[in-house]
Amino acid sequence: MTGLIDRRLGVFLALLFVxxxxxxxxxxxxxxxxxxHVPSHLVALFGKYLCYALLAVSLDLVWGYAGILSLGHGAFxxxxxxxxxxxxxxxxxxxxxxxxxxxxxxxVFLGYAELPWFWWGFDMFWFAALxxxxxxxxxxxxxxxxxxxxxxxxxxxxxxxxxxxxxxxLAFFRNEMGFGGNNGLTDFRDLLGFPLSADTxxxxxxxATAAALAGGLLLARAITLSKAGKVxxxxxxxxxxxxxxxxxxxxxxxxVFTVSAMMAGVAGALYVPQVGIINPSEFSPAxxxxxxxxxxxxxxxxxxxxxxxxxxxxxxxxxxxxxLPEAWIFVLGAMFILVTIFLPRGVLGLLEDWGPxxxxxxxxxxxxxx
Numbered sequence: 438m439t440g441l442i443d444r445r446l447g448v449f450l451a452l453l454f455v456x457x458x459x460x461x462x463x464x465x466x467x468x469x470x471x472x473x474h475v476p477s478h479l480v481a482l483f484g485k486y487l488c489y490a491l492l493a494v495s496l497d498l499v500w501g502y503a504g505i506l507s508l509g510h511g512a513f514x515x516x517x518x519x520x521x522x523x524x525x526x527x528x529x530x531x532x533x534x535x536x537x538x539x540x541x542x543x544x545v546f547l548g549y550a551e552l553p554w555f556w557w558g559f560d561m562f563w564f565a566a567l568x569x570x571x572x573x574x575x576x577x578x579x580x581x582x583x584x585x586x587x588x589x590x591x592x593x594x595x596x597x598x599x600x601x602x603x604x605x606x607l608a609f610f611r612n613e614m615g616f617g618g619n620n621g622l623t624d625f626r627d628l629l630g631f632p633l634s635a636d637t638x639x640x641x642x643x644x645a646t647a648a649a650l651a652g653g654l655l656l657a658r659a660i661t662l663s664k665a666g667k668v669x670x671x672x673x674x675x676x677x678x679x680x681x682x683x684x685x686x687x688x689x690x691x692x693v694f695t696v697s698a699m700m701a702g703v704a705g706a707l708y709v710p711q712v713g714i715i716n717p718s719e720f721s722p723a724x725x726x727x728x729x730x731x732x733x734x735x736x737x738x739x740x741x742x743x744x745x746x747x748x749x750x751x752x753x754x755x756x757x758x759x760x761l762p763e764a765w766i767f768v769l770g771a772m773f774i775l776v777t778i779f780l781p782r783g784v785l786g787l788l789e790d791w792g793p794x795x796x797x798x799x800x801x802x803x804x805x806x807x
Contacts, residue, residue: 501738504673509598517702522622524565577698606720621716736783
């Protein structure tokens, strides 16, 4: 375990633990109006940030350690979210506007006579949770099987992954697909019988997301430290040489790409009940590009840096979109350009460099008064 958790991962997990304890305590125990109280909407907002952090870690696993720049991870995130959204739509049952115990409201409105076959089983939470893992994983496996065996790499692979998420976005926008069309899935009421509007439910989702982020970081770290992780780094730095050494490069890339997609699916499944909606815009290629910015800003190939980058960008976005909404897109672009030019190792690299410089030049202690 000591080798698994290095210094920066240990610091991040310790801070994550403090936040995981402090936010629920501030929401449930501190009196409203006090300085220590954390409003319920902030609990859900912080939970959303942690979902983004897990999503960034999933991309860093393939981009930072295998050299696979995926511009389609937003699709895996949205598929995981759709699976959980389908379950919560089924949980509404007869409490919907049309009081249909089987069909969600949008299906009744669109004139569906019966529940589509791909909605079967989503009335059970365990099935929805399984699909949040299996569907993104299966899509990544099939896609990677053909792409990696065909030795598609570099910018060509990035373009294909972007085309994949764009095609899914166009498909999910169609009403006949059975996923709510332009409006998507929304108006959720509860999860596992717990009302989503309750403070305890929001706190529970926040804690579950923090645990998932910690688990995702540890899993990704274990993969990168394993023999397979060393091979992946070889693939990133010199794929042809690694192939000539006898390694089946496509198998390693397929493995890490599938695991990464499943991690993104978990992030999406936790995101939807905290945000309250999932619609086709989540498949937008622009969303996948933003994930790349998170990883680049925080520090590619560090895992912790990717999570840190997602938290920084999400926090700045929330502040700027309320203070100066028209300036946000320019700030995001400027952040990416400046980091690419001046901070190739990202914010985490800057923090790690700043620490030794400060230690090398300590502040002199004041002389004692005579």
